[in-house]
Amino acid sequence: MVNDKDKKNVSAQMLPESDNSGVSSNEKNSQFIVFFHLSGLFIIGLFSYYNSMNVPFVYDDYQNIIDSIYVKDLKYFMHLVPDGDYGFRSRYIGYLTFALNYWFHGLAVRGYHIVNLYIHIINSFLIYKTILLTANKRLFTDFTGDKSLRNMAFFASALFVSHPIQTQSVTYIVQRFEILATTFYLLSIIFYIKARTELSAKKIVYYITSLMAVFLAMKTKEIAFTIPVTAIVVEFLFIERRGKSRLIIILSIVLLLPIIPLTIVHGDIHRLLSSHKIASADTSQYQYLITQFAVILTYIRLLFFPVDQNLDYDYPLYTSFFQTKVVLGFAVILSVIMMSLYALYRSKKSNGSEKYYLRLFAFGILWFFITLSVQSGLVPLMDLIIEHRLYLPSIGFFIALLSIIEIGKILKGTKSFFPVIKTEFVLAIIIVVLCAATVKRNRVWQNPVALWEDVVKKSPLKARGRYNLGNEYSRVGRFDDAVAEFDKALIILPGFVSAYHNMGLALMNKGSLDEAILCFKKGIELDPQYVDSYVAYGNVLVRQHKLDEAMGNYKKALEISPQMPKALNGIGVVMALTGDPKGAVGMFDKALSLKPDYAEAANNKKGALDIIAERELYAATDMAQTQKPEPTGSKPTGGIVPAQGEKQPAAKIAPQSEPAKVARKVRIAHYRKVRIAKKEKILTAKRNESALASGLYVIQLGSFKDLTNAKKFSKTMSKEGYVANIVTVIDPQGAALYRVMAGKHHNKAGAMATMKKLKAAKRTYVILRKS
Numbered sequence: 001m002v003n004d005k006d007k008k009n010v011s012a013q014m015l016p017e018s019d020n021s022g023v024s025s026n027e028k029n030s031q032f033i034v035f036f037h038l039s040g041l042f043i044i045g046l047f048s049y050y051n052s053m054n055v056p057f058v059y060d061d062y063q064n065i066i067d068s069i070y071v072k073d074l075k076y077f078m079h080l081v082p083d084g085d086y087g088f089r090s091r092y093i094g095y096l097t098f099a100l101n102y103w104f105h106g107l108a109v110r111g112y113h114i115v116n117l118y119i120h121i122i123n124s125f126l127i128y129k130t131i132l133l134t135a136n137k138r139l140f141t142d143f144t145g146d147k148s149l150r151n152m153a154f155f156a157s158a159l160f161v162s163h164p165i166q167t168q169s170v171t172y173i174v175q176r177f178e179i180l181a182t183t184f185y186l187l188s189i190i191f192y193i194k195a196r197t198e199l200s201a202k203k204i205v206y207y208i209t210s211l212m213a214v215f216l217a218m219k220t221k222e223i224a225f226t227i228p229v230t231a232i233v234v235e236f237l238f239i240e241r242r243g244k245s246r247l248i249i250i251l252s253i254v255l256l257l258p259i260i261p262l263t264i265v266h267g268d269i270h271r272l273l274s275s276h277k278i279a280s281a282d283t284s285q286y287q288y289l290i291t292q293f294a295v296i297l298t299y300i301r302l303l304f305f306p307v308d309q310n311l312d313y314d315y316p317l318y319t320s321f322f323q324t325k326v327v328l329g330f331a332v333i334l335s336v337i338m339m340s341l342y343a344l345y346r347s348k349k350s351n352g353s354e355k356y357y358l359r360l361f362a363f364g365i366l367w368f369f370i371t372l373s374v375q376s377g378l379v380p381l382m383d384l385i386i387e388h389r390l391y392l393p394s395i396g397f398f399i400a401l402l403s404i405i406e407i408g409k410i411l412k413g414t415k416s417f418f419p420v421i422k423t424e425f426v427l428a429i430i431i432v433v434l435c436a437a438t439v440k441r442n443r444v445w446q447n448p449v450a451l452w453e454d455v456v457k458k459s460p461l462k463a464r465g466r467y468n469l470g471n472e473y474s475r476v477g478r479f480d481d482a483v484a485e486f487d488k489a490l491i492i493l494p495g496f497v498s499a500y501h502n503m504g505l506a507l508m509n510k511g512s513l514d515e516a517i518l519c520f521k522k523g524i525e526l527d528p529q530y531v532d533s534y535v536a537y538g539n540v541l542v543r544q545h546k547l548d549e550a551m552g553n554y555k556k557a558l559e560i561s562p563q564m565p566k567a568l569n570g571i572g573v574v575m576a577l578t579g580d581p582k583g584a585v586g587m588f589d590k591a592l593s594l595k596p597d598y599a600e601a602a603n604n605k606k607g608a609l610d611i612i613a614e615r616e617l618y619a620a621t622d623m624a625q626t627q628k629p630e631p632t633g634s635k636p637t638g639g640i641v642p643a644q645g646e647k648q649p650a651a652k653i654a655p656q657s658e659p660a661k662v663a664r665k666v667r668i669a670h671y672r673k674v675r676i677a678k679k680e681k682i683l684t685a686k687r688n689e690s691a692l693a694s695g696l697y698v699i700q701l702g703s704f705k706d707l708t709n710a711k712k713f714s715k716t717m718s719k720e721g722y723v724a725n726i727v728t729v730i731d732p733q734g735a736a737l738y739r740v741m742a743g744k745h746h747n748k749a750g751a752m753a754t755m756k757k758l759k760a761a762k763r764t765y766v767i768l769r770k771s
Contacts, residue, residue, distance in 0.1 A: 030146070037154040038125055044431065045121035045161045048438040052171045053113045055445045056706065059311075059468060060174045064098070066107060071098045072597060093184075093220040094177040112173045119179045120170045124161035126186035127395055128153045133193045134238045134363065135356055145353040145406075152406050155427045156398040162434040164306045164441045165394065168387040171445045172311075175388045177221040182392045184217030185224055185371075192231050196239045223392055226370050233366050237344075237359045283317060288380035291318045293329035295385045296376060300332070303390070303397050306434075309441060311451060312468075314459035315384040333369075340365035340400075354410050361403035367396025447712070448472045456485075463493035471502060476709055477702035479510040497527045504536055513540050531560045531567070538570045547574050565591040569601045572608070581611040699742040699754055701763070710738035717742065720761065722754070 057066055070076045070088050077096050088095055097115065105111040131153035135143055160166070169175045191210035195203045217224030295315065302309070318326050340362040347358035372393040375381060405423060444454050452469035459465050470485035486503035489496055504519030520537040523530055538553035551574045557567035572587030588605035591598055701717060701724070704710040710726050717724040722742045742754055 030150075033147075033150055037128065037150065037157075040154065041124045041128065041157055041161055042121055044158055044435060045117060045124065048162050048435045049113075049117050049120070049170060049442065051439055052117070052167075052442040052445065053110050054708070055113065055171055055173075055442070056109055056448055057107070057173060058445070058448045058451060059172075061172075064095075064174045065102075065112075068095070068098070069595070070095050071102050074099055074103060091177050091219070091221055093216055094180055097176060097180065109173070112176075113171070116170050116173060116176055116179065119176065119183055120166065121161060123179060123182055123186060124157040126183065126190060127160055127398075128157040130186055130190055130193075131156060131360070131399065133190060133197070134234070134360060136193075136197055136238050136240065138197070138240045139238060140352070140356045142352040143356050145356075148353070148406060148409075151424065152402045155424070155431075156402040158431050159398045159401070159427075159434065160395060162431050162438060163303070163394065164309065164434060164438040165302050165387055165390050167309070167438055167441045167445065168311065169391040171442055172388065175391075178223070178388050178391050181217050181221035181224050182395075184213045184220060185227055185230075185392060186395075188213035188217060188227050189230060189234060193234060193238065196235065223371065223374050225374055229370050230367060233363065233370070237363050283380045285378050285380060287317055287319055288384070289378055290321050290326050291315070291384055292376040293327075293333060294318060294323075294325040295329075296372065297325065297329035297332055298385060299372075299390055299393075300397075302387070303394060306437060308458065309387060310455060310458045311387075312455045312459055312462060312465050313383075313385045314462040314465075317384065336365055337369070354407065357403045357406045357410065361400050361407065364396040364398070364400030364403055367399065368393045369396075371396065449476060461492060463489040463496055463499070466492065467496065467499050467502070470499070470506070474502065474506045474509070476704070476713060479506045482506040483510075495526055497523045497530050497533075500526070501530065501533050501536065504533070504540075508536070508540055508543075513543060516540050529560055531557045531564060534560070535564070535566045535570055538567075542570070542573060542577070547578055550574055563594055565595040565598050565601065568594070569598070569604060572601070572604055576604070576608045576611065581608040581615075584608040585612070699751060699758070701740045701742050701758075704738045704740070707738050710740055714740045 065071050076088070077092070077099060098112075101112050101115060132149065135146075135149055137143065169178045188210050191206045191213060195206035195210055198206055214224065214227050217227060298315075321327070321330075343358040343362045343365075347355045347362070350358060372389070375389045409423070444451055449469070449472045452465060452472050455462075455465040456469050466485045466489035470482040470489065473479070473482035473485060483503055483506050486499045486506065489499040490503075493499070500519045500523035504516040504523070507513075507516035507519060517537065517540055520533045520540070523533040524537070527533075534553045534557035538550040538557070541547070541550035541553065551571065554567045554570040554574065557564055558571075561567070568587050568591040572584040572591065575581070575587060576584035585605055585608045588601045588608065591601040592605070595601070701722075702710075702713055704713065707726075714724040714726055717740065725741055726738050742758070
């Protein structure tokens, strides 16, 4: 029995130490630890991704950012229900962030990467906060592990922010949809917990904020569909029961579930459900589901041992449940779920910290499978496995993993100082190793060619990897290599229409026009609705001066897709070449109205306007030359008649008429232009004579928009024995181009020898030029 004196002593011991400010030393210490942990997470995030800031746009970045009309004009975001396709409507918030990036700095990749990295670091902060909030003091009344909980929250968040499995979500710019949806997902859970545990009037504000976060998450990416289910799990695991209020809260959350289905109904269902030609159209729900049992086993392996990461896995589709990997995956999944249920059962018979960590372990397991269910469930998706799908589920994995460690400490009774330090030291070493692995993985992303070469190395029999590697080879001017990769893709997947089309483009760029035509024809034969091939076929025909046939292909493209800028541009080119520059300007204007940043159409319009201006100039000059003076005594031109009997020479009268004045000005301007042209011609001739005298010849090997790629290509050519150098020029739009030139040859014979060497090495050169 405790007497009054003992009670006073106990009360005195329980009172926190405080200073004159009224803030307890324990609170100060707690705030310092939290600040220290958050600072550590920030540093770990920066260190892990410091070398990802200049990773260029790759793969889906082109469609969703570079070529997206929504990103380049904020007008699409000014309506409550904006116009646009399903993808835009369903991911409205994500596209808005890309549009703001573009508004501030255009297509400079660094800005996009900075935003992605900061979102990733903020997510680690939110994980830390979520874990701390789950320790409800009213439900876990005798919980005593505040310090251990903060340490556990820090290491779980640190594993999340440093793990290389996240590189595809963070470094791959377009996957901002994934990481931003995760931000809103976590915010919704945090504010839900605060609303359910707060006793003051602030709980209403917290609850409304939680609902807003749910809405924002669902308008960022479809993975947010499971938020209500996760909130229900939180309710039953960490919130003190309150009778009818719980049912009302849960019901209001469930009412948010239709947001995504309604968006789908409002959108284009056909476009949503259709898949790329690469994906198998015969994949059934059953086959997809049983394959996911094996996929989840691979996901768990990647979380424990992140080796052999791949942007595009060549994963087998399983057709029977009784195949070994499917059965093994199902057994592992079932075992883990049984472990979580057992942890819940044990938590009912436990108290204090053990009860809390058992429930936290179950929460982590349930989080992992609930959040993974959207993309690894019954609805077949194009890709069987892809790393960014682990971004949100991995939070549950790290929570469960650290909970097991804490449970192990409690069960072993490890209250001594050394075992705790030992555990934290091991975790710190693991985090350092993970950071280094993330940095190493980001190096692969720095060069799109290297990235897809890595894919082809790991998935040699997958057509999509070969196809994308061919695209990257084409972008850097390696057209022979590109054609080889497209050819391999077609061996793997003979009906791959896009591979035929892009191989045709590569052949066209290297000058093999007849072979390019065969590719375009084959693509059209396989898919008569493949509109891009009609346009590309027309472009080849224009080069061959077969303008009537080219016009037919452009018109066919417009029949299939009436709002296609490339087809309108092609028709404009043909009209300009066949003597109708005014009609051509109209076509270029239509193309630019559909795609305002269409540089090719803008340049062609400028050229057509120059033709029109030149015609008007010569027409006005001809008109002035036809207005010659009439013989003396005849009626003067210009409508001005002299006084009766006056013999005034018409030559002095006609020039005073208005048409004559205009013609005179035009004639003077024309003569001035001719004189300037003559002077420029003389200067050019002198420069050419000087160049010929010095005998300097160079061969252009390629032209790059990115200086880094130009330097790498120049270095490659230097290793092959060429005297390579980079010349910077400015294109008509004011952007810098970096041309890689081979040699300064003192005579034409030397230049021809270099060209012969390039041909033998199957290297592509552009032109022979004197400088």
